[in-house]
Amino acid sequence: MSQMFCFQCEQTAGGKGCTNAGVCGKKPEVANKHDELTCTLIGLARAASGQKTTPETDALVMQSLFATVTNVNFDPQDFDAFIQKVNEEKNKLGGAEDFAPEALFHGDPDIVSLRSTLLLGIRGMAAYAWHAYVLGKQDPQVTACFYKGLKAIGEDHSVDEWLELLMEFGKTNLACMALLDEANTSAYGHPVPTKVTTIIEKGPFIVITGHDLLDLKQLLEQTEGKGINIYTHGEMLPAHAYPEFKKYVHLKGNFGTAWQNQQKEFDNIPAPIFFTTNCLMPPKASYADRVYTTSVVGYPEMKHIPDAKVKDFSPLIKQALELGGYSEDQYRTGINGGNELMTGFARNTVLGVADKVIDAVKGGAIKHFFLVGGCDGAKPGRNYYTEFVKQTPMDTVVLTLACGKYRFNDLNIGEIGGLPRLMDMGQCNDAYSAIQVAVALAQAFECGVNDLPLTLVLSWYEQKAVCILLTLLALGIKNIYIGPSIPAFFSSNVRNVLVEKFNITPISTPENDLTAILAK
Incomplete structure (x- = not known):
């Protein structure tokens, strides 16, 4: 059996690294092609040093990095194509030596840890940059960071130099999230509080999952008036809150919960499932013929829908009509039994009622804010987040984002002053909204963000969580609780530095952590 090494996600085998096969379903052949593509990209970055790159080269770098994120691409032929294209672009720039794949994860444990953290952060940022790119938005600072970061990964640096690179990257990722926020809101409007049903109506339908809102927009346009309902899944849930999508009456509700439950929830589904970004798991035979x-x-x-300015969704439409959907309405619920979800509490909404929030804090009605969010996953221990939210006192507010919210987003935990105690801010990239709200509150109270009655309780799974964590650290935000486990790519010394410098705390139990947080 061929060997691999991958420790880029939270569920990695034994908490150390997958060596025989990826827990995600990735085979050694694909994992090794990830490494080969990464090292070829380092060669491209070396060749591009001091030269002006083309938009086509920039797009290829983003796509290639994005393809290596967990649960995105399992097809070795796709990686062969990426490697060939990257080599062609590298040669156009005069050529350069690639980095050696065996050097990626071998050597001094601390250097490997720091190098890997930068690489995984760059992969996560590439996903955000690509979503902005397809909406016509680019930032030269973000684009330059891909080349600089890749080149740095292939170089020798001291520990202090690596830490400086990580903090610089974190700040750049904030600019990238701001870019995507501007791309989404300029195209679709600012999200507004919206109730979303989990009931699936009878008749033909399509489930769309992932993060790409442009794909949803084009799918809605092409299915309008055809008797096909559209349901979001996973990280696509926040799309319901954008004004532009509200005009489509056939955007009906949300199907299922987070990504790791798809093999059960999609079992024998009488409808096509459209994967726009990561979140893909190896499909079961009972629905593999309807995955796009x-x-x-x-x-x-x-089946793959090719890229185009306007994608052709006729194969999904044809199959949706043929399958016919359910014969009766399906009364589905979230994991806690609720059948209605709320979303749309992004920065524009929250800051629009900032005066009420500030008055509630000053009057004692709100004692603490929790941001409980991040990625969901299959590894045991994530019920912590459900119990944590359930146990938060009634005079506290819970902000959330990303797919980790499916652990508790069907709970009704009450209101404070007419505002819901649980507010879904959106997708993982909407951490930008959370940061803007925190900064605004700090300004209102004339204090630093770390002085606010605010605690971040984060769950991580893949590389987008890594780039967000680096952004928070680059902004100097401390006292972050993280789980269900500490990343395997953090060496013991790197972990100690993060604990000492930023007071990062592994989660323990909801009761103990809440007691410690509220006692401060």
């Missing part, structure tokens, strides 16, 4: 991928997402023998 697009962009950099891929799986061997699955």
Whole structure:
């Protein structure tokens, strides 16, 4: 059996690294092609040093990095194509030596840890940058960071130099999230508080999952008036809150919960499932014939919608009509039994009622804010987040984002002053909204963010969580609780530095952590 090494996600085998096969379903052949593509990209970055790159080269770098994020692409042929294209672009720039794949994860444990953290952060940022790119938005600072970061990964640096690179990257990722926020809101409007049903109506339908809102927009346009309902899944849930999507009456509700439950929830589903970004798991035979991928997402023998200015969704439409959907309405619920979800509490909404929030804090009605969010995952221990939210006192507010919210977003935990205690701020990239709200509150109270009655309780799974964590650290935000486990790519010394410098705390139990947080 061929060998691999991958420790880029939270569920990695034994908490150390996958060596025989990825827990995600990735085979050694694909994992090794990830490494080969990464090292070829380092060669491209070396060749591009001091030269002006083309938009086509920049797009290829973003797509190639995005394809290596966990649960995005499992097709070795796709990686062969990426490697060939990157080599072609590298040669156009005069050529350069690639980095050696065996050097990525071998050597001094602390250097490997720091190098890996930068690499994984860059992969996560590439996903955000690509979503902005397809909406016509780019930032030269973000684009330059991909080349600088990749080149740095292939170089020798001291520990202090690596830490400086990580903090610089974190600040750049904030600019990237701001870019994507501007791309989404300029195209679709600012999200507004919206109730979303989990009931699936009878008749033909399509489930769309992932993060790409442009794919949803084009799918809605092409299915309008055809008797096909559209349901979001996973990180696509916040789309319901954008004004532009509200005009489509056939955007009906949300199907299922977070990504790791798809093999159960999609079992024998009488409808096509459209994967726009990561979140893909190896499909079961009971629904494999109705899985469609697009962009950099891929799986061997699955149907793929090619990239185009306007994508052609006629194959999904045809199959949705043929399958016919359910014969009766399906009364589905979230994991806690609720059948209605709330979303749309992004920065524009929260800051629009900032005066009420500030008055509630000053009057004692709100004693503490928790940001409980991040990625969901299959590894045991994530019920912590459900119990944590359930146990938060009634005089506290819970902000949330990303797919980790599916652990508790169907709970009704009450209101404070007419505002819901649980507010969904959106997708993982909407951490930008959370940061803007925190900064605004700090300004209102004339204090630093770390002085606010605010605690971040984060769950991580893949590389987008890594880049967000680096952004928070680069902003100097401390006292972050993280779980269900500490990343395997953090060496013991790097972990100690993060604990000492930023007071990062592994989660323990909801009771103990709440007691410690509220006692401060």
